Amino acid sequence: MDDPRRPAVPEAGLPGGGALTTGRRVVVFGDAPGGDQQVDWARAGVRDVADSRDFTDGDVPPETLRGAGATVFAALGIAVVAADDGQLRALAAASSRPVLSVSPELVHQALDPEPGYVLGYRDGVADLTGRLLAPGGPATEPAARFADTPEATWGIQAVRADVSPYSGRGVRIAVLDTGMDLAHPDFAGRTVTARSFVAGEDAQDGHGHGTHCIGTACGPRTPAGGPRYGVAPEADIFAGKVLGNGGSGTDAGILAGINWAVTSGCPVISMSLGADVMTVHPPYSAAGRRALQQGSLIVAAAGNNADRRSGDPGFVGTPANSVEILAVGAVDQALEMAYFSARSLPGRGGQVDVAGPGWEVFSAWPLPDRYRTISGTSMATPHVAGLAALWAEATGRRGLELWATLCQESERLLLASVDAGSGLGVAPGEAVPATRGAA
Amino acid sequence: MTHVSVTVDDGHLAALDGVVQGLRARGMQVDQVLDALGIITGSAPDGALGALTTVAGVASVDEQLVHRLPPPGAPVQ
Numbered sequence: 276m277d278d279p280r281r282p283a284v285p286e287a288g289l290p291g292g293g294a295l296t297t298g299r300r301v302v303v304f305g306d307a308p309g310g311d312q313q314v315d316w317a318r319a320g321v322r323d324v325a326d327s328r329d330f331t332d333g334d335v336p337p338e339t340l341r342g343a344g345a346t347v348f349a350a351l352g353i354a355v356v357a358a359d360d361g362q363l364r365a366l367a368a369a370s371s372r373p374v375l376s377v378s379p380e381l382v383h384q385a386l387d388p389e390p391g392y393v394l395g396y397r398d399g400v401a402d403l404t405g406r407l408l409a410p411g412g413p414a415t416e417p418a419a420r421f422a423d424t425p426e427a428t429w430g431i432q433a434v435r436a437d438v439s440p441y442s443g444r445g446v447r448i449a450v451l452d453t454g455m456d457l458a459h460p461d462f463a464g465r466t467v468t469a470r471s472f473v474a475g476e477d478a479q480d481g482h483g484h485g486t487h488c489i490g491t492a493c494g495p496r497t498p499a500g501g502p503r504y505g506v507a508p509e510a511d512i513f514a515g516k517v518l519g520n521g522g523s524g525t526d527a528g529i530l531a532g533i534n535w536a537v538t539s540g541c542p543v544i545s546m547s548l549g550a551d552v553m554t555v556h557p558p559y560s561a562a563g564r565r566a567l568q569q570g571s572l573i574v575a576a577a578g579n580n581a582d583r584r585s586g587d588p589g590f591v592g593t594p595a596n597s598v599e600i601l602a603v604g605a606v607d608q609a610l611e612m613a614y615f616s617a618r619s620l621p622g623r624g625g626q627v628d629v630a631g632p633g634w635e636v637f638s639a640w641p642l643p644d645r646y647r648t649i650s651g652t653s654m655a656t657p658h659v660a661g662l663a664a665l666w667a668e669a670t671g672r673r674g675l676e677l678w679a680t681l682c683q684e685s686e687r688l689l690l691a692s693v694d695a696g697s698g699l700g701v702a703p704g705e706a707v708p709a710t711r712g713a714a
Numbered sequence: 715m716t717h718v719s720v721t722v723d724d725g726h727l728a729a730l731d732g733v734v735q736g737l738r739a740r741g742m743q744v745d746q747v748l749d750a751l752g753i754i755t756g757s758a759p760d761g762a763l764g765a766l767t768t769v770a771g772v773a774s775v776d777e778q779l780v781h782r783l784p785p786p787g788a789p790v791q
Contacts, residue, residue: 453783483786522783526719527746527755529781534748547791550779557774558719562751569750579790593779615790651791653783 295382300363304352305373314347314354319366321345321358355380419608423637427503429608430491430632430658436506436665439702443507443664448492449536449544449571450657451529452485454478454516456641459486461498462512470535471516472528481520483640487647488547489514490639492657492664501646504638506661506702513541518548526558529594533562537571542667542677545660546575546600547653549592555624556593563599570673574660576652577602577627578617588618588694591625598624601678604695605633605655612694616652619693628678629685630695631655631662662700669703715757717778718742718766722752726771730754736769 304314316324325343327335327350340346345356358366367374421429427437455462455469457479469478480486493512494505515532518524529548536544544566563573573594581589595602604627605613613634619626633655640647659681666680667673685698720742722733734744734754741762746755755778758766766775784791 482783484783484791487791518781518783522785524781525717526776526778526781527717530719530748530751530753530755531746534750534753537750548781548783550781552779556779557776558721558751558753561721561773562753565751649791650789653791 296379297382299355299357299380301378301380302354302356302363302366303375303377304354304370305375306352307372313370314366314372315369316345316366318369319358319362321356321362321366420610421608421632423502425502428632428637430636430654431503431506433606433608433610433632434506434658434662434700435702435704436661437503438704439665440705441507441665441669441703442496443493443510443661443668445509445511446507446543446664446667447511447513447539447541448507448660448664449513449515449532449539449541450485450489450492450660451515451517451532451536451544451546452480452488452548453482453518453520453522454480454485455489455512455514456480456486456639457514458642459639459645461490461495461500461639461645465493465495466511467514468512468539469514469516470532472531472535473516473519473524476516476519478514478516480516480641482518482522483644483647484522484547484653485514485516485518486641487636487638487649488545488653488657490657491636491654492545492661494639501637504636506658507664510661510664513539524548526556530558530562533566533573537566537569541571542673543660543663544571544573545657546573546594547651547656549576549578549595551578551580551590552593553590553596553620553625554593555596555598559594560597560599560624563594563597567599567674567678572663572674572677573600574656574663575600575602576656577604579605579615579651579653581615581617583612583614583616589615590620591617591627596620596625601628601659601681602626602696603628603633603652603656603659603700604630605650605652606630606688606690606695606699607632607634610688610690610699612690613650613652613655615650616655616694619696626696627692627694628696629659629682629700630688630690630698631658631700633658659700662702665702715743716760716763717757718755718763719776719778720754720756720766721773721776722754722771723773724752727752729771733769733771736771737766740765740769742766 323344496508517532575595605616636654
């Protein structure tokens with residue numbers, strides 16, 4: 276009955292570093308199917324049940340908490356219960372509300388720095404200064420943590436798409452780019468809606484960039500000619516051509532593409548494009564805000580204008596520097612920043628929000644090449660767009676809630692937040708509760 | 715002529731037609747009305763951009779940017 280997602284917590288204050296517990300249990304209830312949210316405490320032999328609904332503003336006084344057999348926090352669907360295992364089993368059996376988990380109640384403490392922490396800090400600083408002052412400097416290359424395998428690219432492994440039960444099924448991803456190679460065999464049988472916003476050109480990709488980005492966001496689970504490279508293999512593809520075959524496009528086409536994606540009901544809009552312009556461009560802020568209001572999240576590349584090898588961190592350009600648009604930086608196989616990945620601008624809006632795999636990314640390319648390996652924040656962006664589709668499928672969340680989920684769930688990295696935002700975007704695992712947020 | 719994007723304020727999203735008429739009256743050639751976004755794109759004579767900002771409901775008038783990818787063979791995209 277204990278929550279299988281968490282390691283067992285030692286009971287009642289074991290010495291040797293175990294967490295302190297109170298002996299009570301914290302029970303998390305799910306929603307009853309019939310709407311009857313009653314819990315039959317008497318059947319489980321639990322008396323003196325205090326319910327937060329019986330107190331003003333739901334504010335349960337601490338003395339009640341200490342003395343009650345069970346304290347129910349109705350707004351949270353959680354109860355703290357003084358009961359043994361047999362009583363808890365009876366409770367689960369008798370209750371119309373499903374019991375999602377039972378965990379020991381922990382004793383929490385303010386986080387004072389322990390001597391061990393301070394000593395560790397001192398040793399760390401000593402080690403770092405020693406290495407920095409040593410002849411040859413800190414130069415050791417970090418070992419690659421991920422590598423392409425016959426099964427999946429390093430990026431697919433890093434974002435855990437290969438072990439996620441979600442596929443983006445039923446979620447529409449718009450990729451606004453140079454179009455798509457509509458004859459690419461890896462996309463045969465897929466739902467593809469293609470549209471060109473470039474005068475005089477159809478949606479067929481005459482550059483390659485768009486096909487590569489669509490491959491990363493939506494490529495198949497088991498492509499015939501190589502490893503898996505697509506994050507959301509069952510998403511519906513909306514390929515909007517807003518950059519011409521020569522690789523360039525204007526605001527008019529890009530905004531038209533966003534408008535099309537929003538009115539088409541795409542929860543995710545991927546834009547691996549930008550201009551090296553520091554100033555926030557008002558049309559993209561308005562477009563990003565209004566897209567979010569209608570349930571569409573715009574994900575854009577932070578930009579490649581850095582050269583960290585020579586100490587230039589660059590800056591997030593437009594449209595990613597609009598506060599209403601999610602900006603994606605690029606990391607390599609060691610989960611270090613790619614040298615070209617742009618850094619957050621000071622001030623509002625210009626920040627990198629999350630990072631994705633953007634170095635040596637294998638994905639689809641128009642025939643006859645079929646595949647190509649390239650690098651850029653352009654490649655990191657569709658990884659995150661694909662992840663957004665997986666989270667949209669897993670949680671039902673849209674817009675700003677989806678944005679928050681991506682960042683909330685991202686894997687924190689030992690990198691500056693100005694470079695990597697909240698860290699590496701990752702896919703939902705097995706244990707996503709089926710909560711559905713407001714649209 | 716300059717290519718521009720005109721962003722309409724929240725109070726005029728339901729009345730885009732009136733904004734379009736105002737923009738045309740001040741010399742803008744309107745190409746697209748993006749109703750889901752509240753943005754109108756087109757072009758205007760170089761000297762007319764200031765006049766466009768005076769149209770009721772216009773939040774900003776911005777010259778269109780050009781976005782350019784590296785050539786297909788470039789290692790960093």
